C-alpha cells in the first residue's frame with residue numbers, strides 16, 4: 001500500500017469515526033445537574049458544550065439591567081416568594097412547550113432579575129407554599145401572554161432531560177428562601193410544569209437529603225396534579241406554610257407503599273391513573289390582592305381588546321394538562337422534556353393513528 005493510499009485510508013477511517021461520534025454525541029462532558037455556581041459568579045453560559053445533538057445553549061446566565069425586557073434570553077430563574085418568582089416560557093410567540101423546552105427563558109414577577117416579565121393580568125390565581133423540604137408556587141395563568149399557544153397542554157422543564165443538558169439547556173434556578181443572610185442559593189433539584197393555563201414550580205431545599213425525590217423529574221406526562229398536588233384556587237392569591245407532599249409517583253394503597261410507573265409514549269394517552277395524589281395540609285395562609293403583589297408589572301391596559309378576544313377555553317372536560325384539581329387521566333396528559341420525547345398535542349394524534357393501525 002502506498003503511503004498516499006495509506007493516509008487516505010487513515011483519513012477516511014478517521015472521518016467515519018468522527019461522524020459516528022458526532023451522531024451519537026448528545027451527552028455533555030458534565031451533566032447540568034452536576035454544575036454548581038455562586039449566583040454572583042455565573043459564567044455567561046453554563047452549557048459550554050459544542051457539537052452536540054441539541055446545539056448550543058439558547059440564552060445566557062449572566063442577567064442584569066441590560067438584559068431586562070421583552071427580548072431577554074436570560075436563563076437564570078429565581079424563586080423567592082409569592083411576589084418574586086419566575087416561570088420558564090418559550091422565547092417566541094405561539095409556541096408549544098414540547099417544541100421549545102430546550103430554549104425556554106425566564107419570565108418573572110420582578111423586573112430586577114434581568115429577565116422578561118410576566119405581563120400584567122397573566123397571573124389569575126397563585127399559591128405559594130413553604131414546606132419542610134421545598135418551596136412551591138402553583139397557579140392559573142393566561143399562557144398566551146408568555147408565548148405559549150392557547151391550546152398547549154404543555155410539558156415539564158427540569159435540570160435533567162434525556163441528554164442531561166437540562167430543559168432549558170443551561171437553565172439554572174436560585175432562591176433566597178433558605179438563607180438567613182439573604183444570599184442566593186443554587187436550587188439543585190426542581191421541576192416546572194407549564195400547560196393548559198396552569199403552572200407549578202417546585203424548588204427543593206438543596207440542603208435536604210430527599211430533594212431529588214420531592215423534585216422528581218421522571219413523571220413528565222402526569223402534570224401538576226400528580227407532581228405538585230395542591231389546592232390553588234383560580235382568582236385567589238395566597239402564601240402558605242404546608243406539610244410535605246408524598247414523593248411524586250409514590251402512594252399508599254391498602255397500607256402498602258406503591259410506586260407508579262409511567263407508561264411509555266408509544267402506548268398512547270394515559271387514560272386512567274391507579275391513584276389519587278394526596279394534597280398535604282396547609283396552614284397560615286395569607287391572602288393578597290394581585291395588584292399589590294405584582295405592582296411592579298404594571299396594570300392591565302383597559303383597552304385590552306386583544307385579551308377580551310382571546311380563545312380561553314371553557315375549562316370544561318378535556319385535558320387541563322397543567323394540573324387543576326379534577327384529578328384523573330384526561331388532565332394528566334402533561335408532556336415534555338424529562339424523558340426527551342416531543343409530545344404535547346401531537347401525542348394525541350399519534351394515539352389516534354395507532355388506533356387506526358390496530359383496527
Ligand SMILES: *[C@@H]1O[C@H](CO)[C@@H](O)[C@H](O)[C@H]1NC(C)=O
Pocket residue numbers: 044060061062063064065066067
Ligand atoms: C450584563 O449581562 C450581559 C449579558 O449576560 C453581560 O454580557 C454583561 O457583561 C453584564 N454586565 C455586567 C456589568 O455584569
Ligand SMILES: *[C@@H]1O[C@H](CO)[C@@H](O)[C@H](O)[C@H]1NC(C)=O
Pocket residue numbers: 124140196197198234235312313315324
Ligand atoms: C381562571 O379565571 C380566569 C378569570 O376568570 C378565567 O379566564 C380562566 O379561564 C380561569 N382558568 C382556568 C384554567 O380555569
